[in-house]
Amino acid sequence: MMNIKSIPSGFHQIQRHDGIFQEQVHDAYKARGKLPEPTVCPQCNAVFHEGGWRWGDAPANAHRAICPACHRMQDHYPAGFLTLSGEFFSTHRDEIMHLVRNHEQSERAEHPLQRIMAVEEIGGEVLVTTTDIHLARGIGEALHHAYRGDLEYHYNPAENLLRVHWTH
Ligand SMILES: [Zn+2]
Numbered sequence: 001m002m003n004i005k006s007i008p009s010g011f012h013q014i015q016r017h018d019g020i021f022q023e024q025v026h027d028a029y030k031a032r033g034k035l036p037e038p039t040v041c042p043q044c045n046a047v048f049h050e051g052g053w054r055w056g057d058a059p060a061n062a063h064r065a066i067c068p069a070c071h072r073m074q075d076h077y078p079a080g081f082l083t084l085s086g087e088f089f090s091t092h093r094d095e096i097m098h099l100v101r102n103h104e105q106s107e108r109a110e111h112p113l114q115r116i117m118a119v120e121e122i123g124g125e126v127l128v129t130t131t132d133i134h135l136a137r138g139i140g141e142a143l144h145h146a147y148r149g150d151l152e153y154h155y156n157p158a159e160n161l162l163r164v165h166w167t168h
Contacts (some may be wrong), residue, residue, distance in 0.1 A: 011154040011163060020155060021137055027068040027079065027113055027160075041067035046112035053112045069113040069131040078117050078129035080136025081163045085125040088149065088168040093126075096143065100128060103142045107135055114138075133162035140164040 014020065039048040040058035046067050047058045053067050072078060089096060097119070107114040114135040120127045130136045137153070144151045149168025155161070 007154050007163065008156075010156040010158055011161070012156075014153045014155045016141075016151060016153060018153070018155070020157075021134065027132065029068040029077070029079070030066075030071045030075075031068065035065060036063045039063040039065050041065065041070055041112075043067070043070040044112065055109075055112055067113065069115050072131045073115070073117055076117070078131065079161055080130035080133045081161070082128040082130065082136045082139055083125055083163075083165050084128065084143070084167075085165075086149065086167040088147065089126075089166075090124065092147075096147070097126070099142060099146060100139050103139050104130075104135065107138060111135075133160060136162050136164045140166050143168075 035048050037049045038058050040046070040062040041048075041053075042064050043066055045055075045058075046053045046069075047056045047062070048065075048067070053069075066074070084096065084100075101116070104114070104116045111132070111134075114132045115130065116135070117129040117131055120129075128136070128139065130139075140151050140153070143149065143166050147168055149166055152165045154163040
């Protein structure tokens with residue numbers, strides 16, 4: 001079994017307020033050129049218009065294409081990896097996982113591409129994978145804001161992947 005703490009090649013540590021978090025980089029995962037507008041995702045019904053994916057109604061004749069988040073879920077190819085560990089985490093796990101889920105729900109309500117893909121337990125630690133790097137970062141920030149602890153980011157610029165470690 002892989003060690004979730006090991007940092008794969010291609011990642012380097014970045015600061016919590018790194019500029020990449022301000023950029024609105026469009027997730028180009030599996031994108032084949034520019035999408036016509038409006039486009040609707042047949043799996044989640046998100047609509048691409050005005051240059052981004054939103055929730056809303058699409059006309060019946062809208063172009064159809066799978067959105068990057070549904071593509072990532074289908075391929076089991078996350079953009080964000082968040083590991084949660086430590087003694088405080090172990091003893092407050094239910095409460096902390098509740099916060100994680102709540103944060104996802106409020107982000108996803110606004111941003112269709114920000115979703116949790118899976119929550120896996122590996123040797124007493126929890127790995128949360130996400131369809132978008134901003135969600136992994138946002139959950140890390142929310143945990144740090146609520147409980148402090150140690151928060152670290154490693155970024156892979158070539159593939160726009162983010163690993164977040166929160167330990168407490
Ligand atoms: Zn979709």
